[in-house]
Amino acid sequence: MAGRALAAIVSAGLSRFGKLEGFYAREIFAQAVKEALERCPNLDPKRDIKSIFVGHMMESTEHQGHTGPLVADWVGLNPAPAVRLESACASSGLALRFGIQAIMAGLADVVLVGGVEKQTHLATDDATEYLAMSADNFFEQWHGFTFPALFALMARAHMNEYKTRGEHLAMVAVKNHRNGAKNPKAHIQREITLEQAMASRIVASPLRLYDCSLISDGASCLILTEPGLAKRYTDNPVYIMGTGQASDTIGLYERSDFTSLRATVLAAREAYEMAGINPEDVDVAEVHDCFTIAEIMHYEDLGFCGKGEGGSFVESGATEIGGSVPVNTSGGLKAKGHPVGATGTAQAYEIYLQLTGQAERRQVQGAEVGLTHNLGGHGSTAVVHVYRSSG
Amino acid sequence: MEETASDRNSGEVYPTIENFYKFCGQGRLMAAKCDRCGRLFVPPRVLCPDCYSSNFKWLQLSGRGKLQTYSTIHVAPKAFAAQAPYVVGIVRLEDGVNLPGRVVLGKGQEAKIGMDLVVDFESPPVGGWPRWPRYLFKPA
Ligand SMILES: [Zn+2]
Numbered sequence: 001m002a003g004r005a006l007a008a009i010v011s012a013g014l015s016r017f018g019k020l021e022g023f024y025a026r027e028i029f030a031q032a033v034k035e036a037l038e039r040c041p042n043l044d045p046k047r048d049i050k051s052i053f054v055g056h057m058m059e060s061t062e063h064q065g066h067t068g069p070l071v072a073d074w075v076g077l078n079p080a081p082a083v084r085l086e087s088a089c090a091s092s093g094l095a096l097r098f099g100i101q102a103i104m105a106g107l108a109d110v111v112l113v114g115g116v117e118k119q120t121h122l123a124t125d126d127a128t129e130y131l132a133m134s135a136d137n138f139f140e141q142w143h144g145f146t147f148p149a150l151f152a153l154m155a156r157a158h159m160n161e162y163k164t165r166g167e168h169l170a171m172v173a174v175k176n177h178r179n180g181a182k183n184p185k186a187h188i189q190r191e192i193t194l195e196q197a198m199a200s201r202i203v204a205s206p207l208r209l210y211d212c213s214l215i216s217d218g219a220s221c222l223i224l225t226e227p228g229l230a231k232r233y234t235d236n237p238v239y240i241m242g243t244g245q246a247s248d249t250i251g252l253y254e255r256s257d258f259t260s261l262r263a264t265v266l267a268a269r270e271a272y273e274m275a276g277i278n279p280e281d282v283d284v285a286e287v288h289d290c291f292t293i294a295e296i297m298h299y300e301d302l303g304f305c306g307k308g309e310g311g312s313f314v315e316s317g318a319t320e321i322g323g324s325v326p327v328n329t330s331g332g333l334k335a336k337g338h339p340v341g342a343t344g345t346a347q348a349y350e351i352y353l354q355l356t357g358q359a360e361r362r363q364v365q366g367a368e369v370g371l372t373h374n375l376g377g378h379g380s381t382a383v384v385h386v387y388r389s390s391g
Numbered sequence: 392m393e394e395t396a397s398d399r400n401s402g403e404v405y406p407t408i409e410n411f412y413k414f415c416g417q418g419r420l421m422a423a424k425c426d427r428c429g430r431l432f433v434p435p436r437v438l439c440p441d442c443y444s445s446n447f448k449w450l451q452l453s454g455r456g457k458l459q460t461y462s463t464i465h466v467a468p469k470a471f472a473a474q475a476p477y478v479v480g481i482v483r484l485e486d487g488v489n490l491p492g493r494v495v496l497g498k499g500q501e502a503k504i505g506m507d508l509v510v511d512f513e514s515p516p517v518g519g520w521p522r523w524p525r526y527l528f529k530p531a
Contacts, residue, residue, distance in 0.1 A: 125468060128468070138408050138521075139491055143493055143525060144467065144479060146467065148466070153460045153479075153481060155462075156460045157460040203466045204464045205465070251491065253481045253490060254489060
C-alpha cells in the first residue's frame with residue numbers, strides 16, 4: 001500500500017441495533033461511547049478528546065435540535081467543540097471524514113466521530129416520509145415516489161439492461177441475514193431462505209419487503225487519533241489510508257444512467273488513489289445495502305466486478321465470508337439494521353473489528369485491507385474510506 | 392410556442408418551481424431555456440448550473456416522451472394511499488430532458504420500458520402546503 005495513514009482508529013463502540021424501546025438519541029449515543037471508552041483504558045476522554053463530529057439525519061423526530069452539544073453533554077465531554085453533520089444516510093460517514101480532516105488540519109489530535117438515529121418511535125409511514133426527504137421533494141415525493149420506489153427504478157433499469165434477476169436481489173438478502181445471524185448486535189439475527197425472500201410482499205416493484213433494509217434505532221462511534229499518536233492508546237490501531245466523497249443530482253431523474261451511481265464511482269476512485277490500492281486489494285467491505293439492488297450496483301461501482309455483472313457476482317459466492325471479497329459481514333443495513341445517522345461509522349466499526357481480529361464468528365481470516373461505502377439518499381452523496389490493519 | 396418572461400401581462404414570470412406548477416394549473420408543461428448556453432431545464436432553474444446565467448425563456452413542451460424505467464408502488468405514503476397500487480416512472484421527453492411522475496394507465500394496460508406517454512394535469516390539491524397542481528403521464 002503506497003499511501004500514508006491519514007488518521008488512526010484506536011477504539012470503536014456500537015449500541016445494539018433494533019427497537020430500543022424507551023431510549024432516545026442522546027441515550028443511545030451514550031451506549032456506543034461507553035463501549036469505545038471501555039475498549040480504550042489508556043484514553044482520558046475529558047483530557048484527550050478535542051473535538052466531536054456526530055452524524056444524525058432526522059433530529060426533528062424528537063423535536064430536538066442542536067445535537068452536537070447535546071451529545072457532548074450527555075457523554076461528559078463538555079466543553080469540547082461538537083457539531084452535528086447531516087447528509088441523509090451518509091451523515092456519519094461524513095462525520096468520519098470531517099474528523100479525519102480536523103486531524104489532518106492539525107486542529108485536533110484526538111477526535112470522537114459517530115452517529116445516531118432514533119426511528120422506531122415513529123409510525124412506519126412517517127419514518128419512510130422522513131427518509132424520503134433525502135430525495136427531491138418537489139418532484140419526487142410530491143408525485144408519490146417513495147424511497148423504495150426510487151431504488152426500484154434503478155432495479156428495473158438494471159434488470160432491463162443486464163441479466164440481473166429478482167433471484168440475485170434475494171441472494172443479497174439471504175447472505176446479509178446469514179451474516180447478521182452471527183452478529184450479537186444486529187437488529188435481526190435470523191437467517192432467511194431464498195424462497196422466503198422471493199415470496200415476501202411487493203413494496204415497490206420489483207422490490208419486495210426482503211429487498212429493503214430495516215428501520216432501526218442505534219448509534220456508533222470511533223475514536224480517531226493523529227497516526228503518530230495511535231500506539232499511545234492501543235497496540236492494535238487501524239489506519240485510515242484513503243477518503244473520498246462526491247455529490248450527484250438531488251433528483252434521480254436528472255441522471256443519464258440509472259444503473260450506476262456516479263458519486264460512488266468518483267468517491268471510490270479518490271479513496272483508492274489516496275490509499276494507493278486497487279479494488280482487488282480489498283479483503284473485506286461494508287457497503288450501503290439500503291436495498292438489495294444497491295449492493296449489486298455498489299459491487300460494480302466500487303470495481304469489485306465488471307459493469308452489469310453484480311448479479312452473477314453475488315451468485316458466485318465471492319461476497320460471502322470465505323469468498324474473494326466478503327461484503328457486509330456485519331449483516332449490513334439489511335440485517336444489522338439501518339439507524340440512518342449511525343450507519344456510516346457502524347460500517348467502520350465492523351471494519352475495525354475485522355482488521356483487529358475481533359469479529360468472532362464472522363471473522364474474515366487474514367483481512368488486512370478494508371473498505372466502507374456509505375450512501376446518502378439515492379446516491380446524491382457517497383463517501384468511501386479505505387483502512388489498513390497495523391499487523 | 393415560445394414566450395419571454397416579459398410577454399406575460401402578469402409581469403415577469405421567474406423561472407421558479409412554483410411558477411412551473413402554476414403553468415401546470417393552466418394545462419401547460421413549461422421548460423426554462425438558458426439564454427446563454429441554450430440548455431433546457433425541467434424543472435426550471437434560477438441559475439444555470441452549466442454557464443451560471445440567470446436569464447431564461449419559458450418554452451412550452453409537447454409533453455410527449457418515452458418511459459425509461461418504472462415501479463408499481465404498493466406501500467404508499469399517506470397522501471397517495473387511496474391510489475395504491477400506482478405506477479411511477481421517469482419519462483424521457485422528446486425535447487431531451489427527463490421528468491419523473493405518476494403513470495396513470497387504463498384498465499388492462501401495463502407499464503413497459505419504452506412505451507409512449509403524454510403529459511396530463513390534475514386540479515390542485517385542497518389544503519396544506521404546497522397546493523401545486525400535479526402533472527402526470529398517460530399512454531399517448
Ligand atoms: Zn446556461
